[in-house]
Amino acid sequence: ATTLKISHQFPGGTIDKGDFRDRLCRMFAEEVSKRSGGEIAAEIYPNSSLIKTVAQFSAMRKGALDISLYPMPYAGGEVPETNIGLMPGLVTTYDQGLRWKNEPVGKALSDFLADKGIILLTWVWQAGGVASRSRPLVTPDDAKGMKVRGGSREMDMVLQTAGASVLSVPSNEIYTAMQTGACDAGLTSSTSLISFRLEEVAKALTSGAKASYWFMLEPLMMSKATFDKLPKNQQDVLLAVGAELEAFGRKGAQDDDIEVAKVYEKAGAKVAELDLETVNKWRDIARDTAWKDYGGKSANCAKLLKLASDVAA
Amino acid sequence: MHAPVSDSEATPTGASGPLAPLQRVISMLNSIIVVLAAIALIAACVILSYSVAGRALFKAANYWQDEAAVFLLVGATFMTAAYVQEHRGHVSIEAFVGLMSPLANKIRLWLVDVASFLFCAFFTWKSWTLTHEAWEDGQVSNSMWSPPLAIPYALMAAGMTLLCLQLLLQIVAPLTGARR
Amino acid sequence: MSVFGIGIAYGAATLFAMFAGMPIAFALGAVAVVFMAIYMPSASLDTVTQNVYEEMASITLLSIPLFILKGAAIGRSRAGQDLYSALHAWLHRVPGGLGVANVFACALFAAMAGSSPATCSAIGSAGIPEMRKRGYSGGFAAGIIAAGGTLGILLPPSITMILFAIAAEKSLGRLFLAGIGPGLLLVTLFGVYAVVRFRQEYAQAKAVYEKSGTWSDILIKDEYTMAQRFSVLPRVIPFVLLLTGVMVALYGGLATPSETAGLGGILALALIALIYGVWRPTDLAPIMRATLRESTMLMLIIGMSLLYSYVMSYLHISQSVAEYIVAMHLPRWELLFAILLMVVVLGFFLPPVSIILMTAPIILPPLRAANFDIIWFGVVMTIVMEMGLIHPPVGLNIFVIRNVAPDIPLREVIWGTLPFVLLMMAAVLLLCFVPQISTALPDLVMGPDLSR
Ligand code: NA
Ligand code: NA
Numbered sequence: 016a017t018t019l020k021i022s023h024q025f026p027g028g029t030i031d032k033g034d035f036r037d038r039l040c041r042m043f044a045e046e047v048s049k050r051s052g053g054e055i056a057a058e059i060y061p062n063s064s065l066i067k068t069v070a071q072f073s074a075m076r077k078g079a080l081d082i083s084l085y086p087m088p089y090a091g092g093e094v095p096e097t098n099i100g101l102m103p104g105l106v107t108t109y110d111q112g113l114r115w116k117n118e119p120v121g122k123a124l125s126d127f128l129a130d131k132g133i134i135l136l137t138w139v140w141q142a143g144g145v146a147s148r149s150r151p152l153v154t155p156d157d158a159k160g161m162k163v164r165g166g167s168r169e170m171d172m173v174l175q176t177a178g179a180s181v182l183s184v185p186s187n188e189i190y191t192a193m194q195t196g197a198c199d200a201g202l203t204s205s206t207s208l209i210s211f212r213l214e215e216v217a218k219a220l221t222s223g224a225k226a227s228y229w230f231m232l233e234p235l236m237m238s239k240a241t242f243d244k245l246p247k248n249q250q251d252v253l254l255a256v257g258a259e260l261e262a263f264g265r266k267g268a269q270d271d272d273i274e275v276a277k278v279y280e281k282a283g284a285k286v287a288e289l290d291l292e293t294v295n296k297w298r299d300i301a302r303d304t305a306w307k308d309y310g311g312k313s314a315n316c317a318k319l320l321k322l323a324s325d326v327a328a
Numbered sequence: 329m330h331a332p333v334s335d336s337e338a339t340p341t342g343a344s345g346p347l348a349p350l351q352r353v354i355s356m357l358n359s360i361i362v363v364l365a366a367i368a369l370i371a372a373c374v375i376l377s378y379s380v381a382g383r384a385l386f387k388a389a390n391y392w393q394d395e396a397a398v399f400l401l402v403g404a405t406f407m408t409a410a411y412v413q414e415h416r417g418h419v420s421i422e423a424f425v426g427l428m429s430p431l432a433n434k435i436r437l438w439l440v441d442v443a444s445f446l447f448c449a450f451f452t453w454k455s456w457t458l459t460h461e462a463w464e465d466g467q468v469s470n471s472m473w474s475p476p477l478a479i480p481y482a483l484m485a486a487g488m489t490l491l492c493l494q495l496l497l498q499i500v501a502p503l504t505g506a507r508r
Numbered sequence: 509m510s511v512f513g514i515g516i517a518y519g520a521a522t523l524f525a526m527f528a529g530m531p532i533a534f535a536l537g538a539v540a541v542v543f544m545a546i547y548m549p550s551a552s553l554d555t556v557t558q559n560v561y562e563e564m565a566s567i568t569l570l571s572i573p574l575f576i577l578k579g580a581a582i583g584r585s586r587a588g589q590d591l592y593s594a595l596h597a598w599l600h601r602v603p604g605g606l607g608v609a610n611v612f613a614c615a616l617f618a619a620m621a622g623s624s625p626a627t628c629s630a631i632g633s634a635g636i637p638e639m640r641k642r643g644y645s646g647g648f649a650a651g652i653i654a655a656g657g658t659l660g661i662l663l664p665p666s667i668t669m670i671l672f673a674i675a676a677e678k679s680l681g682r683l684f685l686a687g688i689g690p691g692l693l694l695v696t697l698f699g700v701y702a703v704v705r706f707r708q709e710y711a712q713a714k715a716v717y718e719k720s721g722t723w724s725d726i727l728i729k730d731e732y733t734m735a736q737r738f739s740v741l742p743r744v745i746p747f748v749l750l751l752t753g754v755m756v757a758l759y760g761g762l763a764t765p766s767e768t769a770g771l772g773g774i775l776a777l778a779l780i781a782l783i784y785g786v787w788r789p790t791d792l793a794p795i796m797r798a799t800l801r802e803s804t805m806l807m808l809i810i811g812m813s814l815l816y817s818y819v820m821s822y823l824h825i826s827q828s829v830a831e832y833i834v835a836m837h838l839p840r841w842e843l844l845f846a847i848l849l850m851v852v853v854l855g856f857f858l859p860p861v862s863i864i865l866m867t868a869p870i871i872l873p874p875l876r877a878a879n880f881d882i883i884w885f886g887v888v889m890t891i892v893m894e895m896g897l898i899h900p901p902v903g904l905n906i907f908v909i910r911n912v913a914p915d916i917p918l919r920e921v922i923w924g925t926l927p928f929v930l931l932m933m934a935a936v937l938l939l940c941f942v943p944q945i946s947t948a949l950p951d952l953v954m955g956p957d958l959s960r
Contacts, residue, residue: 020822026675029873033677062675062868064821067562067814069470070555079551092470092477162383171391171472181389183471185568187670188765190680196761210674215681240551366796369577370777376574376770380763394567397770401570402561405807408800417801418531418808419907421900421918440530447538454557484561 017245019044019057019081024068026210027061034206035267036084036233037061039137039260043082043235046256051249057082072097076132078240084139087232088167094131095312099124099319100232103173103305104298107226107291109265111328112140116261120322127315134242136235136257139264142272143229144222144289146208146279147200148193151219153287155296164189164201169305170229173297174202176304190216202229205268205275214282222288224272228297235260291328346504351497357490358411365404372397372404392473399480406487410494438502445495452492455485515825518543522816522857526901533805536857536902537812540819548822556815563814564807568667571769572626572810573803578769579617579630580799581776582747583912585786588634590743596642597732597740604706606642607652610635611698614656615691618663620754620772624860624897625806628657628905632912633798643713643726646916647924648705653912654905654921655698655928658894661860663691665765668860668893672886675868679883682957685950686887690935693945694891697931705927746779802911806904810859813902817862826854830870840878841940844885847871848892848936855896859904863893883957887946888939895932898925 021044025034030041037059044057060066066074066083072090074080087100099105106112115121116138125135145152145163152158159178165171171181184192186207192198194216201213205223214220223229235257242250276286306324310317375393382388412418420440428436459481461467468474509517518539525535544552564570582588592606595613599605613631618624632653639649661668664684673680706726713724754772757763763771781787786795820826833846850871854863875885897905900922909921939945950957 026677027868027870058824060821065818066555067559070558070562073558074551074555077551077554079549079555089470092474093465093467095468098470160387162387168470168472168474171389175389175472180383180387181391181472182383182764183391183394184764185394185566185766187667187674188568190670191665192764194681195759195763197758197764197767210677212673212678212680215679362797362800365800366792369573369796369799370773372570373574373577373770373773373777376767377774380757380767380771384762394766398565398567398570401573402565404800405564405573405804408804409808412801412804415801417911418533418805419910420529420531420535421526424527424529436529440528443525443530443538444534447534447541450541451537451557451560454554457554458557458561480565481557481561484557 016053017055017249019047019055019241020060020065021057021082021084022060022063022065022071022074022080023084024063024071024086025061025084025206027059034210035264035271036139036206039139039235039264039267040082040084042263043137043256043260046259047252050252050256055245055249055252072133072236075236075238076240078132078238080238081241082136082235082237084137084233084235087234087236088169091168095309096127096315096319098167098169098309099316099323101167101169101230102309102320102323103170103301104228104294105301105306105320105323106140106230107228107294107298107328109140109142109269111326112230112232113138113261113265114326115323118322118326120319120326123319123322127319128236129239132239134237134239136237136253137260137264139233139235139261139268141204141206141231141233141268142223142227143202143204143231144208144220144227144272144275145200145202146193146213146217146284147219147221148196148217149199149219151221151285151287152200153221153289154293155300161199162197164192164198166202169301169309170202172304172308173228173301176300177297186211189213193217204229204231204233205271208275209271209278214279214284217279217282217284219285219287220276220279222272222276222286224269224276224288226289226291226294228289228294228301347497347500351501354410354490354494354497355414358408358414358494361407361490362411365408368400368404372400375400391471392475395469395471395473395475399475399483402480403483403487406484407490409487410490413491413494413498434502438499441495441499445492445499448488448492448495452485452488455481455488459485511824511828514543514547514823515828518820518823518825519857523901532902532907533808533812536809536816540812540815543819543823548819552822559818560811560815564811567766569810570807571766572623572806573799574769574773575623575626576629576803576806577795577799578772578776579626579633580795580802581773581780582750583630583633583635584795584798585780586784587746587780589638590740591747592634592638594740594743596638596730597737600730600732602703603710604703606639607644607648607702607706608699610639610652611656611695611702614653615659615663615695616751618657618659618691620751620758620768623667624658624660624894625904625908627660628653628908629802629912631656632909636909636913636916640913641725642728643709643724644706645709645920645924646913647920648709649924650909650913650916650921651924651926651928652698652702654898654903654909654925655931657905657908658897658932659691659694662687662694662887662890662894664688666890668864668890669886671861671864672868672889675864676872676882676886678886679954679957682883682950682954683886685953686883686946687890689945689949690887690891690939693938694932694935697935698928701927701931746783750775750779798911802908805911806907809902809904809907813857813859813862817858820858826867827870830867834870834874840880843874843878844880844940847875848888851889851892852895855893856899857902858896859902860890860893860896863896864889881943881947881957883950884939884943884946888936891932891936891939895929899929 025036071083091098155177163179310320379390379393463478467477595609
């Protein structure tokens with residue numbers, strides 16, 4: 016039997032309780048083992064307890080790690096093309112994001128990643144929102160004069176153009192930085208907005224439940240080196256189970272979008288929802304800044320960006 | 329534990345005898361690096377303070393300061409590893425000193441140096457391959473500033489290389505009749 | 509080989525390498541690489557350096573050298589001595605007043621720094637020489653600082669508590685508040701112990717003096733007039749400035765936690781330059797050299813311990829131990845005892861950050877099922893991990909002491925820290941019987957925790 020190591024950076028739990036990304040990995044492990052008749056087993060390593068967060072990507076490429084549920088843009092330093100997985104305004108709804116897989120952009124991205132040694136098993140998109148300690152940050156106009164933690168190069172560009180002063184804070188320090196006021200607002204996924212406990216220090220939340228300019232591709236990925244070593248029937252099991260879990264991934268992410276609003280409301284924060292009109296305002300800024308920057312990086316980037324912007328909202 | 333690490337910049341424990349000139353070169357290099365590393369440390373402080381002041385006074389964005397500070401500090405750490413080794417400043421547990429004869433102790437310490445060298449040599453090799461990869465692929469740090477990762481990797485690799493040289497000198501020293 | 513066998517071999521190899529006298533950093537790295545080569549896919553060897561780099565390239569972790577710089581600037585200039593003379597002038601009537609002052613100083617610094625070695629180094633570089641000058645035994649002086657330094661992760665802010673709160677999906681604010689009560693409890697216990705131990709050493713020195721006429725500095729009785737006491741007060745001003753400067757920057761919303769490390773360093777250098785005239789390169793050289801030696805030594809150990817815990821994690825060693833404990837289905841308190849015992853054993857080899865990352869996901873569910881208050885457990889676990897910082901073989905605070913006061917023999921340092929380990933155990937026990945020491949404050953401030 017083969018034992019696969021699955022690593023991720025999120026809090027660990029059980030198969031029916033906890034962070035949905037951890038649960039997705041556990042369901043994957045269980046289902047794969049069942050369908051392969053025990054031929055494939057998998058061990059889960061949450062919390063980056065196996066490999067450091069960012070390094071997971073390169074470890075998979077080298078074959079030192081088998082599988083990871085990995086925020087794709089984290090690999091942006093190593094493979095700039097992966098930044099397409101968090102391009103502000105490029106994906107605005109779950110429907111649009113999940114449509115990628117069967118459109119030309121999905122094929123192009125999969126081929127590109129396969130070339131880099133990575134296989135996509137489960138497409139997971141996650142919407143994000145903003146937690147702020149004083150006034151809400153909803154429209155680009157709100158950003159003026161705020162100290163905001165964007166969390167990625169592209170988001171920072173957009174925020175800066177909107178008039179915010181961007182701030183780099185490591186994720187484990189956002190809480191203290193917001194508590195003390197060094198940082199006015201932070202952007203991240205709904206799940207992280209909950210797990211970082213920012214509701215304790217935030218007075219306002221902008222939720223991306225209906226639409227958002229912040230969508231991150233966070234797929235279950237596999238090392239191609241490991242994948243290629245497996246017999247065909249096992250490969251098929253992995254791909255099939257991976258694809259089937261996409262529905263669970265979507266539901267998990269959307270449940271968290273709803274949950275985050277509840278949590279912040281309960282903590283006394285004002286909750287605002289993004290709508291498509293506001294999202295388009297952000298998108299307009301992004302097109303001239305982040306998109307342009309990304310498209311200029313390489314021919315591959317330009318091609319992926321073109322194909323992705325062809326996917327209807 | 330190992331020989332005292334005191335303020336008085338005493339006894340570097342490297343080679344003497346035929347290898348003395350080489351040790352002198354390394355020692356000199358180490359002294360220069362220590363000055364640069366000290367400057368790097370202060371520079372990191374200045375950069376972080378500047379980022380505080382810039383934000384408070386001009387609402388300036390902070391997008392490169394943290395990273396610049398990280399590079400300076402990583403560089404200072406690895407580049408001074410050899411200097412610390414020159415003065416036997418990497419702490420160890422010396423529980424068996426009293427239980428062994430002086431000769432046995434000498435042999436033990438020599439073997440310890442060899443083992444340390446082997447590990448550091450491996451680490452050095454992998455640091456250079458990492459640097460090479462980052463350089464070839466043009467890997468950058470994933471931020472708005474996006475500096476090449478080859479810079480801190482190269483600092484790590486260069487620092488480990490120096491550390492290997494220093495260890496090598498300390499290994500060869502007793503063989504050429506010098507006192508450890 | 510079974511996981512159990514590999515685990516035993518891994519621990520044995522580590523002990524062997526360390527007790528053979530290999531520098532801790534290289535011992536951890538070498539053992540890890542050897543086991544990696546034997547038991548892990550060969551590609552893992554290619555990821556070693558990137559993993560170590562990513563571990564170290566975090567500004568949170570790299571604030572440690574900057575905190576050390578701040579400590580060295582004060583400790584190795586006259587600034588530190590002045591502070592201690594001032595504290596001594598005011599506390600000299602209390603037996604062991606200087607020791608108590610050091611415990612307080614550690615607690616104050618802990619409230620600014622998120623890490624224990626940084627706290628230990630900042631206070632130790634000035635505190636240990638001062639205590640020894642006044643006749644405290646080496647072990648006693650080292651023990652106070654090593655133990656006082658561990659408060660760095662118990663009193664907020666704390667790096668390890670941040671990680672625990674995320675792993676446990678618990679309120680960080682609540683966890684921070686929950687650490688304050690036990691932190692003050694430990695400060696009290698350490699302070700009382702300092703008084704008791706001082707009396708002992710004093711009595712011994714006195715007996716020796718009366719019998720053989722051998723003088724010890726501990727017998728010096730300083731007398732200060734009220735005027736003298738007030739005249740030394742201005743010497744404390746630089747520290748008040750430094751402390752308030754950093755506090756204002758942090759809590760006034762001007763600086764992020766890691767930025768305060770840099771700000772503290774600059775403020776400390778500016779203070780000694782302006783007040784003590786320490787600014788020429790020749791004046792600064794010893795400060796900078798000491799800082800670099802200490803921080804490089806420490807950062808390499810931390811970096812290599814990552815490599816070590818990575819292999820341990822891959823080979824499923826710590827997870828298996830945790831799972832084994834869980835599978836025993838122990839009754840409530842036995843379960844807690846077994847888990848804490850495991851944390852103690854891991855504490856022999858690993859720094860607190862690694863212990864939390866590896867074990868929290870596995871031990872938390874059964875603790876929850878057994879109806880333990882997870883916030884309370886986080887505090888108890890933190891204290892147990894603090895013990896690991898001051899006992900060998902890998903005790904980061906002991907290494908800091910080794911650098912600050914290299915002439916105190918290791919044996920004395922260890923014997924000096926032992927009573928503090930016992931005090932911490934007592935505190936854990938007390939917390940089991942009176943959990944309110946920890947939970948009262950967060951309940952008062954944030955209301956009762958309903959999300960068990
Ligand atoms: Na602290
Ligand atoms: Na320990």
